Amino acid sequence: SSRASKTQTLRVAIADDPTTFDPRLARDVTAGAVVKMLFDGLTRMAPSGEVELAVAETVSISSDQVVYRFTLKPTVWTNGEPVTAYDFEYAWRSVLSPSVPAALAAMLYPIKNADAAKKGLVPLNAVGIKATGAKTLEVELIRPTPYFLELISFCVFFPISQEMEKKDHTWAFHANSHFLSNGFYILKKWKHNGEVTLEKNPNYWNPEGVSLEGIHVIIIANETTTLQMYERGSLDLIAQYLSPLPIDALPQLKKLGVLHATPMGGSTL
Secondary structure (H helix, E strand, O other): OEOOOOOOEEEEEEOOOOOOOOOOOOOOHHHHHHHHHHOOOOEEEOOOOOEEEOOEEEEEEOOOOOEEEEEEOOOEOOOOOEOOHHHHHHHHHHHOOOOOOOOOHHHHOOEOOHHHHHOOOOOHHHOOEEEEEOOEEEEEEOOOOOOHHHHOOOHHHOOOOHHHHHHOOOHHHOOOOOOOOOOOEEEEEEEOOOEEEEEEOOOOOOHHHOOOOEEEEEEOOOHHHHHHHHHHOOOOEOOOOOOOOOHHHHHHHHHHOOOOOOOOOOOOO
């Protein structure tokens, strides 16, 4: 259910404190949702369900459909430094390092030697991920993977600033000047178990595409409290996968016309 806010800041609740804002390690839904506000990948899924290019300017696919060559748009990190193909190469390879606890590493397994690298059977430079210059990333797959452009819109494929990681390996757990991202918003504040404050990124490559000035994420564990805050006007949106609604409140919310259902694909184990 949603309500248009008078200000240009969206106030939304999440049920749990995110574990990390490192796109490679974010495994919970709440962390993943905020990571998508902070980072931008080569592609993204449009609201229509179609895949579109984001940081990638162009993509060419070999005739046997196993080599993807991405040319990058000129984009920057939040400190103004350029985002390069080397940042993507570094981030993707590190997901496949046997020592990195990336829960979703298997999403990279369509890539040549990715599975073997994660198991420590081949070195990371044997994986089919190679920056052939600051603006070009070449990816070699094991076999044709028709959904590959959709797959890489997921947050485990977002880039990481190598420089940032060298300076401070704890960068993803705090909001400070070491936290560099390349997406719609900047991480201004992260009070653990309290709130996350995001502000529009003035260096984003497509500022016209960002209509909100900011997003205020309030961490509330109790779903009844969340609904009460919405009813008082302290929240603009309750999204089911971020913050569950009390089941017994659904018929009344439906009657009031504030409940909106959208079909979603998914699988549960």
